[in-house]
Amino acid sequence: MASPQIASELQRLIEKYEDKLLSEWMRLQESAGPLRSGRISRSEIEQQSRNFLNALMRAIAGGNLEDVNAPSFAVVRDLLEEIGRTRAGQGFSQRETAMFIFSLKQPIMNLLSAEYGKDSGHLLSQSWAISLLLDKLGLHTIEAYQKSREDVIQRQQEEISELSTPVVQLWDGILALPLIGTLDSARTQVVMENLLQRIVDTGAEIAIIDITGVPTVDTLVAQHLLKTVAAARLMGADCLISGIRPQIAQTIVHLGVELNVVSKATMADAFGVALQRTGNMVIRKPQAAQA
Amino acid sequence: MDRIPILKMGDALLVTIQIDMHDRLAIALQNDLTANIVRHRSKGVLIDISALEVVDSFIGRMLDNIAAMSRILDAETVVVGMRPAVAITLVELGLSLKGVKTALNVERGMDLIRARLDGGNADIEQRAP
Numbered sequence: 001m002a003s004p005q006i007a008s009e010l011q012r013l014i015e016k017y018e019d020k021l022l023s024e025w026m027r028l029q030e031s032a033g034p035l036r037s038g039r040i041s042r043s044e045i046e047q048q049s050r051n052f053l054n055a056l057m058r059a060i061a062g063g064n065l066e067d068v069n070a071p072s073f074a075v076v077r078d079l080l081e082e083i084g085r086t087r088a089g090q091g092f093s094q095r096e097t098a099m100f101i102f103s104l105k106q107p108i109m110n111l112l113s114a115e116y117g118k119d120s121g122h123l124l125s126q127s128w129a130i131s132l133l134l135d136k137l138g139l140h141t142i143e144a145y146q147k148s149r150e151d152v153i154q155r156q157q158e159e160i161s162e163l164s165t166p167v168v169q170l171w172d173g174i175l176a177l178p179l180i181g182t183l184d185s186a187r188t189q190v191v192m193e194n195l196l197q198r199i200v201d202t203g204a205e206i207a208i209i210d211i212t213g214v215p216t217v218d219t220l221v222a223q224h225l226l227k228t229v230a231a232a233r234l235m236g237a238d239c240l241i242s243g244i245r246p247q248i249a250q251t252i253v254h255l256g257v258e259l260n261v262v263s264k265a266t267m268a269d270a271f272g273v274a275l276q277r278t279g280n281m282v283i284r285k286p287q288a289a290q291a
Numbered sequence: 292m293d294r295i296p297i298l299k300m301g302d303a304l305l306v307t308i309q310i311d312m313h314d315r316l317a318i319a320l321q322n323d324l325t326a327n328i329v330r331h332r333s334k335g336v337l338i339d340i341s342a343l344e345v346v347d348s349f350i351g352r353m354l355d356n357i358a359a360m361s362r363i364l365d366a367e368t369v370v371v372g373m374r375p376a377v378a379i380t381l382v383e384l385g386l387s388l389k390g391v392k393t394a395l396n397v398e399r400g401m402d403l404i405r406a407r408l409d410g411g412n413a414d415i416e417q418r419a420p
Binding site: 189192193196197199200203205227230231232233234235236237 | 370371373374375377378379381382383387388393394395396399400
């Protein structure tokens with residue numbers, strides 16, 4: 001049987017038994033669990049289900065059952081993407097999200113077997129067609145779900161890299177850059193931009209890069225550090241590296257990396273050097289007469 | 292404009308690059324600059340690139356060359372006013388301008404040159420009887 005005919009028969013069938021289909025589908029969705037967790041209301045699911053059935057009917061009225069990327073399925077796709085996105089935001093699992101579509105199979109199969117029970121050939125071709133279609137739509141929903149999760153992860157990564165690269169002014173003309181976490185090339189870029197901009201803003205002559213919070217220093221990280229130092233030098237600021245832990249000092253030597261920068265074990269030492277170079281001095285005040 | 296002006300400020304020369312460089316301009320600048328260093332017996336060259344938004348390897352090499360030429364004529368080159376984006380680009384290109392001194396702005400650059408001059412004069416005074 002040709003697919004346009006299957007499509008129009010299906011469409012008629014869904015239209016005719018829409019309410020029955022919907023109530024059975026709702027019952028299945030309720031027993032499947034997402035509703036019981038209270039993350040989504042019954043009326044919301046019902047609304048989504050009703051919208052989906054309507055959109056599906058309109059989509060297959062054109063006679064197309066195979067290609068879900070066709071323009072006739074645009075509304076259905078948008079609807080499913082929206083559902084996938086919101087489900088991801090509401091904290092549903094992939095399985096629960098996929099079950100929205102897949103749980104529609106059973107009510108439709110019931111409907112088909114009631115209608116064409118005696119004609120098994122017809123029944124088979126109908127169920128096969130609708131089953132394929134729903135699978136594709138289910139996968140589409142999952143893709144939207146996945147994509148919105150990936151967006152969240154990416155946004156968080158950006159936020160973390162923004163948060164973890166503050167540039168602090170320690171003194172007039174002295175900046176500190178406490179690095180926390182691993183330095184990859186993307187973060188080095190952010191660090192560099194922040195540091196250079198602050199050098200321009202504050203007119204700093206010395207920047208202390210503190211790597212106490214950097215867990216490991218390999219050749220790549222060292223190279224990134226040296227790039228930052230070179231860029232700061234081009235802006236007319238000297239860099240000091242501080243916070244080098246014993247293991248890191250050993251690793252650097254074992255790797256044969258030449259740092260060629262003034263480095264100090266602690267931030268305090270580096271700050272002392274920076275004060276000296278900028279012509280400042282710290283003096284302990286004589287204690288006032290103690291009681 | 293086919294020449295970059297070179298201004299004399301005391302013992303130093305000030306060059307402000309405001310337009311895109313190309314080879315002819317760079318060669319003209321090198322000629323003018325070396326001639327001026329010799330004529331004024333300048334001890335320092337300030338190159339202000341704060342107006343440059345785009346720097347390529349050509350300009351990087353040109354700066355290096357100018358610094359090398361000035362050094363032979365006993366003048367120190369200080370590149371001043373580099374923008375953050377430009378600094379990042381140069382580093383990514385692998386040009387860290389090792390032979391050139393740098394300063395944040397013209398004022399700081401002048402301080403650097405003056406410090407060198409003071410040091411040099413002190414040297415001569417010490418040797419004088």
